[in-house]
Amino acid sequence: MTAALETHRLTKRFGKGAPAVDAVSLNVPRRAIYGFLGANGAGKTTTLKLVLGLLRADSGTIRLFGEDAAKARTSIGSLIETPSTYDHLTGRQNLDLTRILLGLPRREIDRVLDIVDLRGAGDERVGGYSLGMRQRLGIARALLGNPRLLILDEPTNGLDPDGIRDMRHLLRRLPETGDVTLIVSSHLLSEVEQVATHVGLLHRGRLLVESRLDALLGGIAAVEVDTGDRPRAAMILGGAGFSVRQSEAGNLLVDAEDPAEIAALLVREGQSLSHLARHRPSLEGIYHRHIAQAA
Amino acid sequence: MLHRYLIAEILKLRRSLALMLCVAAPGCVALLGTIIAFDKKAPVNLAAFVMTGPGIWSFVMLPLAITALSVLMAQMEHGSRNWNHLLTLPGARPHVFLAKAIVMLGLVAAMSVLLFLFLLGGAALLSLLHPLGVTGHPDYAALAIRLGLMALSCTLVSMLQLWVALANRSFVVPLVFGIAGTFIGIGTFGATKAAWFPWLLAAGMLSPRPEIQQLGWMLGGIGGAAVMAAMLLHLSRREA
Known part of the structure; x- marks a missing residue:
């Protein structure tokens, strides 16, 4: 068409x-x-x-x-x-x-x-x-x-x-x-x-x-998670092959599609979750990333 | 397509200041003449009364009314950036500006007709109410012809004024242009080449010399048509 x-x-x-x-x-x-x-x-x-x-x-x-x-x-x-x-x-x-x-x-x-x-x-x-x-x-x-x-x-x-x-x-x-x-x-x-x-x-x-x-927003799927021991949780996730960053709120931002998979992994390792959410990148965030790249 | 643009231009005038001006300008001239005549301590000569109107009209009020009219018509579009809408509609661009020019000339002609009617009304009022009565027989046919030729001879000034008003978003430029033209005309009246000055072409209709009158309506009419063509060419090609 x-x-x-x-x-x-x-x-x-x-x-x-x-x-x-x-x-x-x-x-x-x-x-x-x-x-x-x-x-x-x-x-x-x-x-x-x-x-x-x-x-x-x-x-x-x-x-x-x-x-x-x-x-x-x-x-x-x-x-x-x-x-x-x-x-x-x-x-x-x-x-x-x-x-x-x-x-x-x-x-x-x-x-x-x-x-x-x-x-x-x-x-x-x-x-x-x-x-x-x-x-x-x-x-x-x-x-x-x-x-x-x-x-x-x-x-x-x-x-x-x-x-x-x-x-x-x-x-x-x-x-x-x-x-x-x-x-x-x-x-x-x-x-x-x-x-x-x-x-x-x-x-x-x-x-x-x-x-x-x-496609633009879904291209960067991530899960935002927080536990009582962030460094330990980051180590567990990193050890399992996930890329981990820090979100704007200070939580852990894991490049992953499925929050359940992240939750199961952390709970299995004895971590108590205080926050778990699918992280949806905002258009504003994407816009600023592209502007920064262009600069 | 042109007829659609003409209808739209006419409908835009509803409740507009431009339309009010077209009634107020000739109304003021007729009212002023009538008040002065009422104040006279002698019988009023109606033939002289009806001829004072065209004098004030052609020298001052007509050029100033054309200035104000062009500004008001152009500001209707400039004010809310209506060009962004008008010029994206299907239809030949020159039609947008040609319709405006035709309506402007129509309004100038309408003002002349109104002045004729108001002077007629003023003469009737004086006949009825002036305490010392009236004398003389006004030549209404001559008055009508004179006002008609004045309207024709100011085609050039109307088109110059409209061009400046449409080409400039600011109303100051056409206002200064028109006021300057009017007062230069008044200041230079009587100079050897003054009859050629666009703002004095209408006043030339008051001259007792037929060649001055002929120069006025011919230069005004033909020059006006030429300026209109140039305006259409320029504005149609311009970026909005």
Whole structure:
């Protein structure tokens, strides 16, 4: 199956400095929720603007659903940087403008308002909306016409905890609305970790890693364990051929798949366990490891 | 596709400051003229009354209204970075800017029509209420033609102003550009080549010399079309 988005060595430079986007090759599978991660200034927005045709690439190619991007951009809905709204108009009137430009039937407005749960506020002026409501209106606008690829740039920016939770639920729901692929750029790694199926890590304009999220997180299975005598426990585990490190909490971190196997070994050797858990590496930890490697 | 962009541009004006300005600017001119006429301690000559409106209009209020209008229309898009949305939609980019230019020219024409109607209303009020009565018969046909030619001749300034406003995210640049143009026009009025100055083309319609009037609407119209074409070319190719 062709990818929803493929870029090949995409490069963009502003002025004479280092490239803002440096030979970035993305591969976003269809129906994925792709977390496009990186610190502020890493080049995420610039990359997305290149994909959307808002900026021209210095070199490299972009293909959408196997076609040249210039021809296939009609299948993209987007929310870039901040929600673009006309504050003096109501939410419904804002959507109506885009609906007219896309030549869509009027019922599309109710459909997208329902998806983002904004139907009740549709007739209120956008000037009175909270930031979370504006973000949802921006997403509703991006959803008009059932785009096959939805690009959301920092959709949780500036939201309060409730707004972030609502946005997370909305992002999880979106793929259920049809054959849609979602690219969500963010610097909030923990948020992306909760919704993404795939991730790409961008650092100083370069793509450091791109992978399925479960493969990235599952690739470093470990068991976190603590006993009354850590040095002795470490010796036992090391003697049994396990690699042992110290976790951030000070416990022993054992490179192993099965906590039961570790527990059985330690108990057999007379150790009393005070803590045993499967250690799930965080996306944040992986991100920082890759940044450190790149440096 | 252009018609969709035109409809969208017109719908954007609902409850907007731009639309309010289009009523307020000619309204102020007509109101000012009427108040001054009411204050006169002699019967009001209606023919003179209806011709004072175009004077204030063409020298000061029209160029300033065009400045403010261009800023308000452009800020609707700059303010919330609406370009990021508009320019990613399918459809030819020049249509986005062409629709804006057409609506801007339409609003300038609408302001001229409103000024005509407000002056008509002012003359009717004076006829009814001025304590010393009125004299003279206003030539409304001549007034309509004059205001129409003024609207045509300010096409050049409208397009220059819109170009500057759309190309600059800051509202200060087009504001300074427009105010400077207006006041340079006032300051240089009467100079030998002043009739060629874009901000004075509309005022040229008040000249008794037909060649000055012709220069005004021809340069304004043709120059405006040329500037519009250049603006479309520039803005459509620009990165957002």
